[in-house]
Amino acid sequence: MDITLRLAQQPExxxxxxxxxxxxxxxxxxxxxxxxxxxFTAPWTIAQRLGRDDLDAREIAAHDPEDFAALLAQKPAVHRYPGSMAKRLQQLCQYLVGHYDGDAAAVWQGVESGGELLTRLNDLPGFGRQKAQIFLALLGKQFGVAPDGWREAAGPYGEAGCHRSVADITGPQSLAEVRAFKQEAKRAAKKT
Structure with a gap:
């Protein structure tokens, strides 16, 4: 896998x-x-702090929880809530080790339908239905992972030509369009 993405808006x-x-x-x-x-910059920051050029699910899963939380909390912190996110990331990696031999790509490799892929993503710790649908759309739109019915399983995030989520970000202009969509959705929600 070697895809050109523009989610972090930072080359490395x-x-x-x-x-x-x-x-x-x-x-x-x-x-x-x-x-x-x-x-989306956080994975690179975490890898750098671990002294690696990639992330390893086994290493993260086995890392001392307090040390890992401290690693994510170093300035600049990788998230607003580094402690709880460190725990969630370790849970995700433990799940990947236990169910997919530590291989994150195995979550979507060999999947025959969008529904099956959505189920697998939804089963991941820290992934609810919406997050699973958005990631499914990202896989379909930018990674070429497109099992039968993937757009339907991704719900509105799978629509072609939309700018709803991270799945639709290909550069600064589409990032601005996604932000505008989200702001409008928030305004509409406040009116109801």
Whole structure:
């Protein structure tokens, strides 16, 4: 896997996201309550702090929880809530080790339908239905992982030509369009 992504809007971080399935899953896991670029830069920051050029699920799963939380909390912190996100990331990696032999790409490799892929993603610790649908859309739109019915399983995030989520970010302009969509959705929600 070596995909060109523009989610972090930082070349080194985007390069890691494009070559590392675990980095992409990690960015998606952390994409809440912080700007998208911050969440998707975090995998690169974590790898650097671990002294690596990639992330390893086994290493993260086995890391001392207090030390790992401290690593994520170093300035600048990788998330607004580094302690709870360190715990969630370790839980995700433990799940990957237990169910997929530590291989994040195995979550989507060999999947025959969008529904099956959505179920697998939804089963990941820290992934609810919406996060699973957004990541499924990211896989389909930018990684070429497109089992039958993937757009339907991704719900509105799978629509072609939309700018709803991280799945639709290909550069600064599409990032601005996604932000505008989210702001409008928040305004509409406040009116109801």
């Amino acid at each position: 971080a985007d390069a890691l996201l494009g070559r590392s399935p675990l980095a992409a899953l990690t960015g998606m896991l952390l994409d809440q309550q912080v700007p998208m670029e911050w969440a």
